[in-house]
Amino acid sequence: xxxxxxxxxxxxxxxxxxxxxxxxxxxxxxxxxxxxxxxxxxxxxxxxxxxxxxxxxxxxxxxxxxxxxxxxxxxxxxxxxxxxxxxxxxxxxxxxxxxxxxxxxxxxxxxxxxxxxxxxxxxxxxxxxxxxxxxxxxxxxxxxxxxxxxxxxxxxxxxxxxxxxxxxxxxxxxxxxxxxxxxxxxxxxxxxxxxxxxxxxxxxxxxxxxxxxxxxxxxxxxxxxxxxxxxxxxxxxxxxxxxxxxxxxxxxxxxxxxxxxxxxxxxxxxxxxxxxxxxxxxxxxxxxxxxxxxxxxxxxxxxxxxxxxxxxxxxxxxxxxxxxxxxxxxxxxxxxxxxxxxxxxxxxxxxxxxxxxxxxxxxxxxxxxxxxxxxxxxxxxxxxxxxxxxxxxxxxxxxxxxx
Numbered sequence: 001x002x003x004x005x006x007x008x009x010x011x012x013x014x015x016x017x018x019x020x021x022x023x024x025x026x027x028x029x030x031x032x033x034x035x036x037x038x039x040x041x042x043x044x045x046x047x048x049x050x051x052x053x054x055x056x057x058x059x060x061x062x063x064x065x066x067x068x069x070x071x072x073x074x075x076x077x078x079x080x081x082x083x084x085x086x087x088x089x090x091x092x093x094x095x096x097x098x099x100x101x102x103x104x105x106x107x108x109x110x111x112x113x114x115x116x117x118x119x120x121x122x123x124x125x126x127x128x129x130x131x132x133x134x135x136x137x138x139x140x141x142x143x144x145x146x147x148x149x150x151x152x153x154x155x156x157x158x159x160x161x162x163x164x165x166x167x168x169x170x171x172x173x174x175x176x177x178x179x180x181x182x183x184x185x186x187x188x189x190x191x192x193x194x195x196x197x198x199x200x201x202x203x204x205x206x207x208x209x210x211x212x213x214x215x216x217x218x219x220x221x222x223x224x225x226x227x228x229x230x231x232x233x234x235x236x237x238x239x240x241x242x243x244x245x246x247x248x249x250x251x252x253x254x255x256x257x258x259x260x261x262x263x264x265x266x267x268x269x270x271x272x273x274x275x276x277x278x279x280x281x282x283x284x285x286x287x288x289x290x291x292x293x294x295x296x297x298x299x300x301x302x303x304x305x306x307x308x309x310x311x312x313x314x315x316x317x318x319x320x321x322x323x324x325x326x327x328x329x330x331x332x333x334x335x336x337x338x339x340x341x342x343x344x345x346x347x348x349x350x351x352x353x354x355x356x357x358x359x360x361x362x363x364x365x366x367x368x369x370x371x372x373x374x375x376x377x378x379x380x381x382x383x384x385x386x387x388x389x390x391x392x393x394x395x396x397x398x399x400x401x402x403x
Contacts, residue, residue: 002028004215006208006225006234007259008035011269012397017230019211020265027268029329030390033207034397040100041387042204044116044188046082047098048197049090059090061098061112064198069112071098078128079114082192097192097201105388118184118202120177121213121243122166123150125185129159135166137362142167146174153178158185164365165217165243173243209237214365217244226252226259272331272390279323283316283342287327289389293336296324300342313342314349318356325360328368328383332390337381344377354379 002023009018014034021029033039045063052059052073060068073090082095090096098112115128132151134143146162149171154160166174188201195201204210208230212223223244225231231251238246252259260266271277277285279301286297298320300313324339344350354370357379361368364383371380 001219001221002216003221004212004223005259005263005265006211006223006227006230007265008227008230009258009260009265011394014397016397017207018260018265019208020263020268021215022263026326027263027265027330028326030265030268030272031207031211032393039103039204039207040110041103042100042119042210043200044097044099044202045112046095046192046195046197046199046201047112049092049094049096051092052090060109061096062198063098063100063110063112067110069098069100069110070108071112071114075114080116080127080189080192082195082197095197097188100204102385103388105385105392116185116188118181118188119213120163120181121217121241122163122169122174122177123181124161124163125178125181126159126161127185127189130154130156132160132162134162135164137164138162138167149174150178158182168217169243177241177243208233212237212244216365220244220248223249224252224259225249226254268330269394273394277323277327279316279319281316281319283320285320285323285327287331287333289333289391293338294328294333296327296337296339298339298341310344310346310349313344314346314352317341317344317349317353321353321357322360325357325364325368328361328381329364329366330390332366332387334366334383334385334389337383339379339381341377341379350377357381 002021005020005022007018009016011032016032016034018030018032020027047061047063050060050062050068054073057073059071059073061071062068076090079090080097082097085094096114097116098114099116100110101113102111104110115126118125132147132154146166150160150162184202191201205213223234225234231249234249235246238244238249275286275288277287279285283301284299286299288295298317300316320341328337341353350373354373358370361370366384366386368381368383371382373379
């Protein structure tokens with residue numbers, strides 16, 4: 001059973017809105033934004049092509065004056081143009097509808113896509129396809145039942161992704177959300193042909209609703225906040241959408257022990273900022289982010305098992321696999337991840353380790369894949385990039401405080 005927390009706290013003396021997902025006494029996810037700053041992730045704009053870099057199949061598209069964003073030319077067949085044109089390929093000056101798909105990271109510009117997505121709790125409507133697709137976490141019976149409900153709604157102008165949460169929704173709830181998402185999609189496509197360049201056509205959801213919609217509802221025990229305004233906003237949202245039982249919402253009140261103290265969110269932030277993570281066995285992880293990839297080293301540390309070395313290493317590695325999956329999610333680490341587990345000679349133990357690591361990664365809403373183990377016993381993992389790592393957000397707040 002899990003618990004979703006919303007609160008306000010100062011991080012490096014900067015007032016922030018914070019959300020955390022807690023399960024069995026551990027913080028699995030943590031997100032925060034400055035109280036007065038809005039994220040552009042998910043926003044849809046009328047963008048303008050600035051220039052093409054054809055040799056690497058990329059382009060730069062501006063969504064505001066002075067804000068160029070990366071765009072892959074491999075997507076140009078999906079582009080929706082905001083004005084009449086006489087040419088087939090994208091050229092500088094073209095105006096297209098784009099959605100911010102990735103925030104700026106480590107000095108790199110944001111990324112945009114012409115594959116527009118409209119996301120709800122149960123469904124995602126997309127301009128990228130004309131078919132229905134299902135979350136890999138849905139079982140066969142759920143896919144059959146939901147496919148029978150939703151497939152007749154496809155009219156050849158959009159595609160649909162059925163999210164994991166859909167198995168918890170009633171047909172009425174799912175169909176109501178579909179109607180709302182389709183209205184948004186149609187409004188954006190219509191307005192996109194009449195609005196000026198750099199116009200904001202669809203603004204991403206505010207922090208709390210976005211977190212709520214992207215949280216697995218299965219096993220969610222309660223939603224807790226100690227902020228009166230957040231409580232009222234969530235109460236209104238739950239009453240309007242009816243995707244979750246409003247009885248899950250609880251207001252926490254204790255002037256002596258704030259919510260962030262009760263669930264040790266400060267400790268979780270310290271954990272995110274530290275490279276070293278201790279394991280219960282006495283072993284530890286060293287997690288380092290480089291320009292190219294994330295490096296994770298597993299060490300035996302203080303472990304003093306009485307059994308032979310192979311079994312000792314197996315036990316540490318299996319414990320490390322669970323902690324690594326949690327740390328990737330907690331820190332929001334993504335891209336290429338290389339894990340140097342303690343070397344094992346037994347091939348069955350190696351296969352078991354890869355299987356267990358993938359099992360833990362499947363619990364993460366962000367897709368992670370165990371690719372392989374190299375001849376040097378380095379395990380290769382990929383995790384989809386959506387938002388930048390939390391340590392970058394923390395570093396940015398720290399620098400603001402120093403300045």
